[in-house]
Amino acid sequence: MTHISDVVNAIETAYPPALAEDWDRVGLVVGDPAWEVTKVGFAVDPCEATVTEAIERGAHMLITHHPLYLRGTSFVAATGGKGSWVTSLIQARVGLLAAHTNADAASTGTAQAMADLLGLENVRPLDPNPDHPELGIGRVGELPLTMSVRELAERLKALIPQTPAGITVGGDPERIVKTVALSPGSGDSYLSHANHAGADVYITADLRHHPATDHLWAGGCALIGLTHFASEWPLLPKMREHVAALGVDTYVSTLVTDPWTLRI
Numbered sequence: 021m022t023h024i025s026d027v028v029n030a031i032e033t034a035y036p037p038a039l040a041e042d043w044d045r046v047g048l049v050v051g052d053p054a055w056e057v058t059k060v061g062f063a064v065d066p067c068e069a070t071v072t073e074a075i076e077r078g079a080h081m082l083i084t085h086h087p088l089y090l091r092g093t094s095f096v097a098a099t100g101g102k103g104s105w106v107t108s109l110i111q112a113r114v115g116l117l118a119a120h121t122n123a124d125a126a127s128t129g130t131a132q133a134m135a136d137l138l139g140l141e142n143v144r145p146l147d148p149n150p151d152h153p154e155l156g157i158g159r160v161g162e163l164p165l166t167m168s169v170r171e172l173a174e175r176l177k178a179l180i181p182q183t184p185a186g187i188t189v190g191g192d193p194e195r196i197v198k199t200v201a202l203s204p205g206s207g208d209s210y211l212s213h214a215n216h217a218g219a220d221v222y223i224t225a226d227l228r229h230h231p232a233t234d235h236l237w238a239g240g241c242a243l244i245g246l247t248h249f250a251s252e253w254p255l256l257p258k259m260r261e262h263v264a265a266l267g268v269d270t271y272v273s274t275l276v277t278d279p280w281t282l283r284i
Contacts, residue, residue, distance in 0.1 A: 022266050024115040025053035027060060027081055031119050034262045035129060039155065040122040045087045050106055051115025057081050060263050062256040063273040064249050066116060070273055071105045075112045077271060082109070083259060085130070085252050087118040123255060124157055125149065130204045131159040133254040134223070137179050138172075138200065139164055146201055146213050158203035158210055160217040169193045169221050169242045172200070176223070180250045185280040190232055191242030197221045201241070204251035211235045225251040249278040 028048055040046045049066070057080040063070035066088040074082040088102060098107040109116055123129040135143045138161075146158025167175070170193040177187055200221055201214035207224030208231040214222035215235075221242040232243060256272045264270050 022057045022268050023053065024048070024051050024055045024057055024081060024117075026266055027057055027083070027115075027263055027268075028053065028117060030262050030266060031083060031117060031259065032122075034259075035119045035123040035126045037122050039125040039149075040120065043090075044121045045090055046118050046120050046122050049088050049116040049118055050109045051081070051113075051117075055080065055113055055115060057115070057268055059269040059271075060260075061271050061273060062260050063275065063277070064252050064256065065277040066105065066118070067277055068101070068105060069275050069277060071108055071114075071116075073273055073275060074114055075108060079114060079271070081115040081117065083117045083119065083263070085118070085120060085123060085255055087120055088116060119259065123259070124205065125155055127154055128258060130252055130255045131157070131202055133258045134202050134204055134251070135159040135161050135200075136258075137254050138175070138202075140200055146203055146210055146217060158201065158207065158213065160199065160201045160214075160219060162199055163197060166196050166198050169195050169197055169244065172197050172221060173244050176244065176246070179254075180246065181253050181274060181276055183247045183250050183276050183278045183280065184283045185247045185278060186283065188227075188245040189243065190227070190245065191221075191236050191240075193242075195220060195242050197242070204246075204255070205248055208232065208235075211240060215240050223251070247278045247280065249276065 061079040096103040140161030143161035145156030148156040197220040201219035202223040206226040
């Protein structure tokens with residue numbers, strides 16, 4: 021028999037909470053550690069859609085990358101959006117666990133998942149942890165075979181969920197790529213790290229106008245911009261592996277939870 025506490029232990033062994041940023045809120049959000057678990061779902065965001073999906077699919081636990089309450093709250097009444105989700109989870113005896121920046125910094129975490137998806141070699145952190153150089157934010161690695169930025173973007177499109185906002189490219193799309201830097205999620209604060217790493221292209225999300233233009237106009241590497249959701253989705257199958265080892269049934273949600281629903 022597997023319990024929520026067993027699932028929490030499996031996830032936190034792979035992604036130690038001590039790796040999380042001080043401002044982050046990771047760990048068990050909803051549920052009793054003693055509740056039995058036979059099915060676990062994985063999603064990027066805790067929201068009405070993924071909570072409803074978990075309940076309808078008979079899951080006893082939902083593991084998300086993003087926390088439900090990152091900045092705290094004073095109310096969890098069912099009269100509000102997030103409060104109604106918490107109420108629904110408790111009524112259905114479904115636990116909720118978040119693994120956020122602890123998963124970003126882990127050696128098998130968010131960036132490594134995308135590096136594996138692209139088949140990168142000689143992979144190392146983009147921003148190494150000073151105490152543990154094998155850990156850190158982002159990854160840098162080499163493609164087994166060179167290709168253009170355009171071809172790499174097309175390859176990514178086939179590997180990650182398609183979203184209405186799509187994929188953007190900055191810089192020369194015909195530039196040949198060997199070295200790839202990547203940081204899933206909001207990553208324009210690591211543009212200088214990508215340059216220092218000798219990257220030909222930097223893959224990230226939430227690129228803002230001024231940091232991106234300053235980077236490109238100063239001769240920086242090419243950019244591939246994904247949506248936040250799509251860039252972090254590859255983590256979910258990796259997280260699933262750690263929990264599936266417990267012998268429980270699992271699924272990875274394919275619901276697109278980007279805020280953007282239409283591009284004109």
